[in-house]
Amino acid sequence: MPSRPTSTGRRLRPRVATAAMAGSTLLLVAVTVARLGPDPRPVGIVFVWLACITPPLVRIDVAERRLPNRLVLPALAIAVPLTAVDAAVRQVAPLEPLLMGFAVGAVLYTCAVFGGLGMGDVKLGALLGLAVGCFGTSAVLLFAVVSVSSAGLAGVVVVLLARFRGGSAGWRTRIPFGPFLLLGCWSAIAASA
Numbered sequence: 001m002p003s004r005p006t007s008t009g010r011r012l013r014p015r016v017a018t019a020a021m022a023g024s025t026l027l028l029v030a031v032t033v034a035r036l037g038p039d040p041r042p043v044g045i046v047f048v049w050l051a052c053i054t055p056p057l058v059r060i061d062v063a064e065r066r067l068p069n070r071l072v073l074p075a076l077a078i079a080v081p082l083t084a085v086d087a088a089v090r091q092v093a094p095l096e097p098l099l100m101g102f103a104v105g106a107v108l109y110t111c112a113v114f115g116g117l118g119m120g121d122v123k124l125g126a127l128l129g130l131a132v133g134c135f136g137t138s139a140v141l142l143f144a145v146v147s148v149s150s151a152g153l154a155g156v157v158v159v160l161l162a163r164f165r166g167g168s169a170g171w172r173t174r175i176p177f178g179p180f181l182l183l184g185c186w187s188a189i190a191a192s193a
Contacts, residue, residue: 024055031190043086043097043134046079047189050131054182057124061178067120076127083130100133100140101126121177128185135192142191147184151177 028051053071061067083097105126111117132143155175162173 020055025051028054028186031186041086042082042089043131046075046082046131049075049078050127050185054186058179058182061120061176065174065176066118067124067178069120069123072120072123072127076123076130079127079130083134086134096136097130097133100137101128101130104129104140104144117177121181124178124181128181132185132188132192135189139188139192143184143188145184146187147177147180150183151175151180154180 029048031051053075057067057071060071079101080098083101084095087093087095087097105122108117108122108125112119112122128143129140132139155173158173158175
């Protein structure tokens, strides 16, 4: 007869999850501070906000296969003006981050139209394209390569594991794409000078 979890075990799980999310957030804020340097930049607000919403977005997308508007849209609303101001302060083309966000969103929207992604992925991709666009076109390319390749690799692993266990997973098996977009974003930010 299998043993039932004790009440202590049930109480510890949320605490461990909360601690893991808090630790992840602090790590991402540290990456942001390291990349932006000692001089404060307007876009720093976007990155700190993004660091705060990354752990819950990953948790929700893995568990429920959705990226809630209540987390993504407010960040997108502040990212548009702040990335433009940041570009103007750095004396680069203010439209560059906006164009990067639009380009990423447009590519993901095209994928969503053909049934490969959800609209939450499109909105999150536009937000992340704006954020990573502050580091230039090469950072956006790295973001795209890491996101797509890591999602593809995870998809192959899911299919192989399912077939190994006698399941029926195939090329149409869906996996959440939001965590891979976020992985690509933070990888590009960490690699950018």
